[in-house]
Amino acid sequence: MRDEMTNGMKKIAKVTTSIMATSLFASGLMVSSLMTSVAMAQENATPEIAAEKIAEKSADNGVAMDDQSQLPQAPKIKAGAEYHQPPSESEIPDNAFGEMIRKGQAIFVDTKREVPEYVGNGMTCANCHMDQGKMPNAAPLWAAYVMYPAYRSKNNKVNTYAERIQGCFQFSMNGTAPAADSEAMTALITYSYWLAKNAPTGVSLPGRGYPEVPKPADGYSIERGEIVYKENCALCHGADGLGQKVGDNYVFPPLWGQDSYNWGAGMHRINTAADFIKANMPLGKGNTLTDQEAWDVAAFMNSHERPQDPRLIEGSVEKTREKYHANDGVNLYGVEVNGVILGQGTN
Ligand code: HEC
Numbered sequence: 001m002r003d004e005m006t007n008g009m010k011k012i013a014k015v016t017t018s019i020m021a022t023s024l025f026a027s028g029l030m031v032s033s034l035m036t037s038v039a040m041a042q043e044n045a046t047p048e049i050a051a052e053k054i055a056e057k058s059a060d061n062g063v064a065m066d067d068q069s070q071l072p073q074a075p076k077i078k079a080g081a082e083y084h085q086p087p088s089e090s091e092i093p094d095n096a097f098g099e100m101i102r103k104g105q106a107i108f109v110d111t112k113r114e115v116p117e118y119v120g121n122g123m124t125c126a127n128c129h130m131d132q133g134k135m136p137n138a139a140p141l142w143a144a145y146v147m148y149p150a151y152r153s154k155n156n157k158v159n160t161y162a163e164r165i166q167g168c169f170q171f172s173m174n175g176t177a178p179a180a181d182s183e184a185m186t187a188l189i190t191y192s193y194w195l196a197k198n199a200p201t202g203v204s205l206p207g208r209g210y211p212e213v214p215k216p217a218d219g220y221s222i223e224r225g226e227i228v229y230k231e232n233c234a235l236c237h238g239a240d241g242l243g244q245k246v247g248d249n250y251v252f253p254p255l256w257g258q259d260s261y262n263w264g265a266g267m268h269r270i271n272t273a274a275d276f277i278k279a280n281m282p283l284g285k286g287n288t289l290t291d292q293e294a295w296d297v298a299a300f301m302n303s304h305e306r307p308q309d310p311r312l313i314e315g316s317v318e319k320t321r322e323k324y325h326a327n328d329g330v331n332l333y334g335v336e337v338n339g340v341i342l343g344q345g346t347n
């Protein structure tokens, strides 16, 4: 019994830390009400209260999904063919099912406000999965939904759609993953299912993920990337890359710094960022940068500090690089740039 209590208290302490971390940016009221409920939980020694909605974490690295590995390339769209068309807003049924679709949509576009307990930065899902997760070549949800469950040799496991979403919460949102059976997860899955209506399952649809931009023959240059950034990106994302807010909300999301995606996110790979940028940025002017410019500016962006990789091993950037980054595309985690080792984190 004593042992059980001690374990319970330890679990609470862990959960408390993560809740405090994820609500750092929430309003004072939110923080104080969370603190009250945590204090109550502590008093009654019922760890389930705070823990039940948060995903089981694996013991070795403290995260539910182990990585955000690259997606296989989808086929190019055939000449004259159309991308999958998700149903229109007006087709959302006026019943409990429709309500769940709308809830998922709301979480997807306004993640921080809808589910602050799971978000640790200033991003929304739709910042990278554009047009509310509908836009082809911006990792649309309709193309994702039909490709799960998926076997991955990397972890020798069949990964579910919920696990993939958990990965984006932990890395892209620098937060805590909702449990597979939580309401937030049900809402996001229902919204994805709805957008995929009439799409074939198990078929990699044109428009999935971001189209690959091959690495230029001469590699990339962070210095040239800085010039591309000043000319094409700073206007919206800010000269300092920290984005722009109106009130508490970002109208232009941060590209680095503590409110951005963390060092474990897929976007931290220069190749993945180049793919996204080439197809989708500058906003409204996708496919205007050359491949070289996309790689250069992606390298410049990802040579800045951001929140630490939550899989950090024994406080060592070197060990973490070896295990998680050495074979994960092109990235600068643990690499020396201008005399400084990147990957120190912002917190
Ligand atoms: C006209 C304003 C504008 C310009 C110019 C612009 N962006 Fe963006 N960018 C946005 C907006 C808005 C979003 C979020 C999209 C959404 O939520 O629908 C975004 C999203 C992003 C994201 C994903 C979210 C994040 O914060 O990491 C990246 C990366 C990005 N932009 C990089 C760039 C780069 C690199 C350039 C220059 C080549 C650029 N952008 C130019 C407005 C702009």
Ligand code: HEC
Pocket (backbone or CB within 6 Å): 068, 069, 070, 071, 108, 111, 123, 124, 125, 126, 127, 128, 129, 139, 140, 141, 143, 144, 145, 147, 164, 165, 168, 169, 172, 173, 188, 208, 209, 210, 261, 265, 266, 267, 272
């Ligand atoms: C900082 C950018 C970013 C944010 C924010 C983000 N994601 Fe992602 N997401 C990615 C990247 C990058 C991938 C992998 C794409 C690749 O490697 O080509 C991905 C992959 C996915 C996939 C799998 C796509 C597929 O085709 O298999 C799903 C589903 C997903 N994200 C959902 C979400 C949800 C839900 C949220 C919000 C809770 C979110 N993402 C927030 C960048 C982001």
